[in-house]
Amino acid sequence: MSTGTEETAPPVVATGRDAVCTVRGLIRTYPAGSGARRTPARRRGAEPAAPPVRANDGIDLDVGRGELFGILGPNGAGKTTLVRQLTGLLRPDAGSIELLGHDLVRHPDRAARLVGYLGQESTAFDELTVALAAETTGRLRGMGAVAARAARDAVLDELDLGALAGRPLKKLSGGQRRLACFAATLVGERPVLVLDEPTTGMDPVARRAVWAAVDRRRDESGTTVVLVTHNVIEAETVLDRVAVLDRGRVIASDTPAGLRALVAGEVRLDLVWRYDAPLGLPAIAALRPLAEISGRRWTLRLPQDRARAAVAEVTGGPAFAALDDFTLAVPSLEDVYLALGGRGKGLTKL
Numbered sequence: 356m357s358t359g360t361e362e363t364a365p366p367v368v369a370t371g372r373d374a375v376c377t378v379r380g381l382i383r384t385y386p387a388g389s390g391a392r393r394t395p396a397r398r399r400g401a402e403p404a405a406p407p408v409r410a411n412d413g414i415d416l417d418v419g420r421g422e423l424f425g426i427l428g429p430n431g432a433g434k435t436t437l438v439r440q441l442t443g444l445l446r447p448d449a450g451s452i453e454l455l456g457h458d459l460v461r462h463p464d465r466a467a468r469l470v471g472y473l474g475q476e477s478t479a480f481d482e483l484t485v486a487l488a489a490e491t492t493g494r495l496r497g498m499g500a501v502a503a504r505a506a507r508d509a510v511l512d513e514l515d516l517g518a519l520a521g522r523p524l525k526k527l528s529g530g531q532r533r534l535a536c537f538a539a540t541l542v543g544e545r546p547v548l549v550l551d552e553p554t555t556g557m558d559p560v561a562r563r564a565v566w567a568a569v570d571r572r573r574d575e576s577g578t579t580v581v582l583v584t585h586n587v588i589e590a591e592t593v594l595d596r597v598a599v600l601d602r603g604r605v606i607a608s609d610t611p612a613g614l615r616a617l618v619a620g621e622v623r624l625d626l627v628w629r630y631d632a633p634l635g636l637p638a639i640a641a642l643r644p645l646a647e648i649s650g651r652r653w654t655l656r657l658p659q660d661r662a663r664a665a666v667a668e669v670t671g672g673p674a675f676a677a678l679d680d681f682t683l684a685v686p687s688l689e690d691v692y693l694a695l696g697g698r699g700k701g702l703t704k705l
């Protein structure tokens with residue numbers, strides 16, 4: 356696909372090693388009273404202003420060339436704040452960001468030429484049709500009209516969006532709109548893609564199309580991908596490495612397998628009771644202090660031997676009649692997050 360980006364992208368400066376993105380000591384605080392939900396009443400001082408929020412609190416990251424690098428963390432961990440700085444849309448208070456050899460703190464404008472960014476909310480193109488959104492992105496990225504139309508056709512074809520090409524984005528379902536915005540992000544190929552929860556709301560077919568398109572660009576162009584996600588299963592399947600964020604800090608960074616090895620000796624046992632747990636049974640009462648309780652669900656993270664014994668206790672005796680469901684699973688990145696002391700309720704999006 357001819358994109359014409361070669362004419363518009365700033366030169367890729369050699370970094371001396373295979374790093375595409377190096378972040379050091381990144382700090383970003385939202386000032387007191389800032390945020391979208393600042394009501395007129397609050398502005399008049401009728402309500403106390405919200406305190407300042409340190410959304411990124413000294414973040415270090417190294418993303419290698421061609422990596423699919425994940426940023427995983429619970430709601431409010433600071434993921435979107437981080438990627439908005441990586442894409443030049445938000446200025447850090449302190450710290451450095453080097454992207455393909457460019458200092459993005461001094462030159463945030465350069466990010467637009469290096470990064471294809473799919474944000475969480477993409478409403479800018481809502482009035483446009485799917486085809487026009489893709490073509491307009493190409494034009495905004497400096498492509499000529501012919502090249503932009505060719506790139507549009509190629510990407511709509513690749514993502515099987517031909518049937519929706521003439522529909523305005525605002526009239527599509529959430530998953531369809533997300534796929535259309537992803538398609539537009541790919542036009543005018545950038546060496547780095549930053550995707551903030553790209554597959555939210557998509558059905559499995561669309562999800563597969565997204566990951567196939569990402570893989571193709573990594574294979575053919577060595578594209579580097581930074582992915583923000585809540586989806587632990589997706590993260591474990593697609594990511595090369597992952598940084599786990601909690602309250603604005605990176606609490607771990609490794610391959611998914613390397614992180615899971617931190618809790619390799621454990622298994623997770625989920626018990627769902629029909630009604631109340633049968634606490635009159637001593638074996639069940641003994642498990643209670645070890646369980647994280649959410650309604651009728653008990654989640655236990657136990658050494659393998661202890662988990663085996665617990666399964667025998669709940670399935671072999673009178674407790675079984677009180678049980679609605681149970682599962683035994685190897686640890687996931689969710690368990691790693693909790694074992695590392697993550698203070699959110701977990702990684703699952705609320």
Ligand SMILES: Nc1ncnc2c1ncn2[C@@H]1O[C@H](COP(=O)(O)OP(=O)(O)OP(=O)(O)O)[C@@H](O)[C@H]1O
Nearest residue numbers: 385389390391408410429430431432433434435436
């Ligand atoms: N514009 C803003 N003004 C004030 N506070 C903000 C603003 N944007 C984000 N925050 C706060 O900064 C913190 C980090 O928010 P951020 O959106 O970066 O988290 P996140 O990890 O992307 O969350 P989610 O997974 O829910 O999207 C949160 O406490 C949030 O409430």
